[in-house]
Amino acid sequence: MGPKRDASAFILPVARLDELFAALRSRGYACVGPTVRDAAIVYGDIEHSADLPRGWTDDHAPGSYRIKRRSDNAYFGYVVGPHAWKKYLFTPERRLWQLQRAGAKWERTDPPVEVQKYAFIGVRACEIAALQIQDRIFTGGQFVEPNYAATRREVFVVSVNCTQSASTCFCVSMDTGPEVRGGSDLTLTEILQPEHCFVVRADSERGDEVLASLDLDCARSEHSHAAAVGVDHARRQSRRLETAGLKDLLRRNSESPQWQDIASRCLSCANCTLACPTCFCSSVEDVSDLSGDHAERWQRWDSCFNPDFSYMHGGEVRRTTAARYRQWMTHKLSTWFDQFGSSGCVGCGRCISWCPVGIDITEEARKMREAEGVQS
Amino acid sequence: MGKPRLAVWKFASCDGCQLSLLDCEDELLAVAGAVEIAYFPEASSDMQPGPYDVSLVEGSITTAHDAERIREIRRQSGAVITIGACATAGGIQALRNFADVEEFTRAVYATPSFISTLDTSTPIADHIRVDFELRGCPINKHQLLETINAFINRRRPNIPAHSVCVECKRRGTVCVTVARGAACLGPVTHAGCGALCPSYDRGCFGCYGPKELANTESLAAWARDKLGVADKDIQRLHHNFNAWSEPFRSEGDRHG
Numbered sequence: 232m233g234p235k236r237d238a239s240a241f242i243l244p245v246a247r248l249d250e251l252f253a254a255l256r257s258r259g260y261a262c263v264g265p266t267v268r269d270a271a272i273v274y275g276d277i278e279h280s281a282d283l284p285r286g287w288t289d290d291h292a293p294g295s296y297r298i299k300r301r302s303d304n305a306y307f308g309y310v311v312g313p314h315a316w317k318k319y320l321f322t323p324e325r326r327l328w329q330l331q332r333a334g335a336k337w338e339r340t341d342p343p344v345e346v347q348k349y350a351f352i353g354v355r356a357c358e359i360a361a362l363q364i365q366d367r368i369f370t371g372g373q374f375v376e377p378n379y380a381a382t383r384r385e386v387f388v389v390s391v392n393c394t395q396s397a398s399t400c401f402c403v404s405m406d407t408g409p410e411v412r413g414g415s416d417l418t419l420t421e422i423l424q425p426e427h428c429f430v431v432r433a434d435s436e437r438g439d440e441v442l443a444s445l446d447l448d449c450a451r452s453e454h455s456h457a458a459a460v461g462v463d464h465a466r467r468q469s470r471r472l473e474t475a476g477l478k479d480l481l482r483r484n485s486e487s488p489q490w491q492d493i494a495s496r497c498l499s500c501a502n503c504t505l506a507c508p509t510c511f512c513s514s515v516e517d518v519s520d521l522s523g524d525h526a527e528r529w530q531r532w533d534s535c536f537n538p539d540f541s542y543m544h545g546g547e548v549r550r551t552t553a554a555r556y557r558q559w560m561t562h563k564l565s566t567w568f569d570q571f572g573s574s575g576c577v578g579c580g581r582c583i584s585w586c587p588v589g590i591d592i593t594e595e596a597r598k599m600r601e602a603e604g605v606q607s
Numbered sequence: 608m609g610k611p612r613l614a615v616w617k618f619a620s621c622d623g624c625q626l627s628l629l630d631c632e633d634e635l636l637a638v639a640g641a642v643e644i645a646y647f648p649e650a651s652s653d654m655q656p657g658p659y660d661v662s663l664v665e666g667s668i669t670t671a672h673d674a675e676r677i678r679e680i681r682r683q684s685g686a687v688i689t690i691g692a693c694a695t696a697g698g699i700q701a702l703r704n705f706a707d708v709e710e711f712t713r714a715v716y717a718t719p720s721f722i723s724t725l726d727t728s729t730p731i732a733d734h735i736r737v738d739f740e741l742r743g744c745p746i747n748k749h750q751l752l753e754t755i756n757a758f759i760n761r762r763r764p765n766i767p768a769h770s771v772c773v774e775c776k777r778r779g780t781v782c783v784t785v786a787r788g789a790a791c792l793g794p795v796t797h798a799g800c801g802a803l804c805p806s807y808d809r810g811c812f813g814c815y816g817p818k819e820l821a822n823t824e825s826l827a828a829w830a831r832d833k834l835g836v837a838d839k840d841i842q843r844l845h846h847n848f849n850a851w852s853e854p855f856r857s858e859g860d861r862h863g
Contacts, residue, residue: 268781269780269781269786269808270786270787271781273781294784294785294829295785295833296782296785296786298786313781313782313785313786314779318779323776323777323778323779324777494822495822495824495825496822497822497825498770498794498795498821498822499770499820499822500770500772500773500793500794500795501769501770501772501773501776502772502782502794505773505776505777516765517765518753519760519762520756521634521637521638521640521641521752521755521756522640522641531777532773532776532777533773537767537768537769537770537773538819539769551820552820552822585782585785586785587784587785587791587793587794587826587829588794588825588826588829589829589833
């Protein structure tokens with residue numbers, strides 16, 4: 232009898248990580264994932280394992296993010312950076328169509344639906360939850376966003392179970408992590424003991440096929456145990472968002488004086504919404520050239536914190552920062568349920584870290600709950 | 608109907624903004640095709656008399672003579688569009704508004720008595736009605752073309768009024784305040800530059816002036832208390848090209 236083996240989990244040695252990228256590339260996928268750039272771990276092109284943030288980690292606090300060296304060589308030893316995967320699916324800027332005057336008529340050209348086959352490397356459980364939320368938004372209703380749908384269909388998700396949490400993480404509260412449960416093609420857990428390697432599981436047919444091609448050894452029970460210990464470690468989060476009754480709490484508090492208090496700190500700069508992996512707002516802008524013979528329509532990321540976003544005849548609907556923050560937080564944590572059947576928050580903590588003045592949505596929700604307790 | 612007649616005027620300024628029009632290069636022929644450039648001394652000595660359909664005004668009002676001249680331009684013009692921080696906010700020269708101009712002239716000029724100037728540098732809109740203000744130090748040439756285009760085609764210019772942060776996020780630039788602790792005016796500054804400075808790892812100088820709902824008080828308090836920026840540096844950051852624009856003006860005053 233050899234050592235006990237886990238028939239569904241395999242071991243990818245660190246030295247063979249590049250074989251995974253090669254296998255994905257040979258199937259036509261462009262690998263994108265975490266890489267160190269501009270003092271952060273951002274998402275960019277990944278050619279080989281050397282592009283990954285090996286030996287780096289990230290410290291988070293409200294309004295603060297710093298990368299620093301780890302004492303080991305972990306490849307995925309960080310949490311989440313400033314970028315979200317949405318930038319590949321719901322692109323920041325896109326030309327929707329163009330018109331060209333041809334005599335007395337206008338000719339319209341629609342750019343072709345561009346499908347880049349992406350392999351997302353290092354997707355976290357909270358990020359899968361965010362992708363699934365955006366799937367419902369862009370493809371789940373009567374109107375399907377064709378570019379999103381076509382690109383998303385081809386995405387190969389290589390997820391990574393978190394084995395640590397940042398002080399801004401609250402996926403446990405939102406029930407979205409730290410362990411990947413579905414929505415993944417291949418799921419890795421990076422372990423440093425008994426040796427530095429990845430415990431790999433296939434979660435789809437595509438994943439099975441890639442995994443089989445790598446011809447890996449089965450994981451031993453000490454590998455699986457180390458992986459489980461890592462995920463348990465990530466479960467210990469200091470930040471919480473009490474979700475019981477949260478939807479109604481916000482609904483009841485539309486006139487709370489707390490919105491003014493938040494507005495005294497909020498910059499209405501839109502960073503939270505643009506860093507958020509589920510925020511999906513965009514605007515369209517029509518442009519013409521000087522001759523008036525050529526016109527284009529562009530779609531761009533927009534935000535409920537921007538003045539023009541709620542502009543209608545007669546002016547902006549939400550003219551104050553208090554009204555804009557109330558709109559964002561109430562939508563995210565309350566009316567999102569009515570619209571899309573879930574919370575709009577996955578507990579990744581980006582809005583907390585990347586707010587330039589450290590406004591903390593979990594803290595604001597807590598204060599709102601406390602204020603009610605004091606009143607009653 | 609002939610082509611719309613365009614005039615370009617200079618007041619107290621460095622010429623950088625009107626040069627943006629000449630800097631259009633590829634698009635300049637299209638501009639010349641769409642409008643009659645009737646008055647533009649920087650570009651042509653052929654200066655046609657008014658009236659003009661659209662006047663672009665660069666620079667601030669710093670002399671009694673200019674305060675009169677701008678009124679005449681208003682009378683001669685269909686639409687008046689001010690271009691750049693000098694014309695929309697008083698410019699860097701509005702730093703005189705916080706000090707004693709006579710002291711400056713004594714320090715700078717051999718014969719200060721030759722200098723005839725007002726105590727203040729003020730934006731064009733303090734003197735006449737302005738139809739559109741294009742921000743920036745200098746302005747962005749693409750925004751200038753868009754503005755001219757919009758006025759010619761009688762539509763609203765696509766000049767977004769949101770923060771510089773939106774431009775950083777769209778281009779994927781990592782926030783220099785959050786990731787490096789840099790003092791950056793991006794969250795309170797009007798977009799338009801394409802978030803140039805943060806893309807070179809440094810904070811925004813606020814060249815495009817305050818955005819709407821600019822909460823400078825909150826940002827400055829964070830810079831002082833959390834990032835450890837000295838009060839005098841916070842003042843310098845606000846008292847810059849758009850020093851005379853509220854709320855940059857009073858925010859700078861608070862940190863003297």
